[in-house]
Amino acid sequence: MEGIGTDGVSETSPMAKWKNDFSRVFQHYLDRSTPHMLHRWIGTGVVTMIYILRVYCVQGFYVVSYGLGIYILNLLIGFLSPKIDPELEALDGASLPTKDSDEFKPFIRRLPEFRFWYSITKAFLVAFMLTFFSLLDVPVFWPILLIYWIVLFFLTMKRQIQHMIKHKYVPFDIGKQRYSKNSEKPSSSRD
Template structure:
């Protein structure tokens, strides 16, 4: 009988290479889509509309849709919320910059747009 240890290693190596190649290509297209926010959002809305029509015509996947809706709502809340709560920071007094090196950032999102998308 032959040992199966060598067979497992020979199967895993091509899968790891394929996964690495796929991750590299996926990151390439993500980087290329970064300067096009309108097209990204339109594509997302089109994909959501297709999913909604599919659920409507198949008349199923309501539980999955409910879970996805809750997840997207959670992301939306993170996208619209500030990174630091202004009410807690107001206790310290004025938060305006005091030095030339301080940067005044009136609103920093908790979840950046690209991660929300």
């Protein structure tokens, strides 16, 4: 009988080999794109414009766009939220520093910028592909979906901003900290 008693070496199918090779090459280019934040976001902007142009030309797929908007809103909340929620941390006894003598804890995002970018780009590409299936072009009155999404966005952002104010954190780097010779505290300035 063939295949029994062999050394355990199995031949991989050409499709599995191609998938493995493609995965390696894709990961290589993904890793190389990591430090080029501006170029990555410009590429995502181009993909976004292509998607918007497709939806505009077809005059449909508003439910797909609404789902995409909800997904992006969810990603944005993860991007703006700290990795460790101060409200849950307070229950454990540890909390954010409130005095100068307390330990400094830098802001660490729940969803890092690279994963945020990658997820948004992938979402726009998937949504673009979904616009080629007429089954998903559900007829809806799109202004209602748009108004509902805007209300949802403002309520969610209001809650997030209140959380930021309450726990005194800013999820953005305003500028690079520079140290002057005369003072011990860092001064913030833009490059």
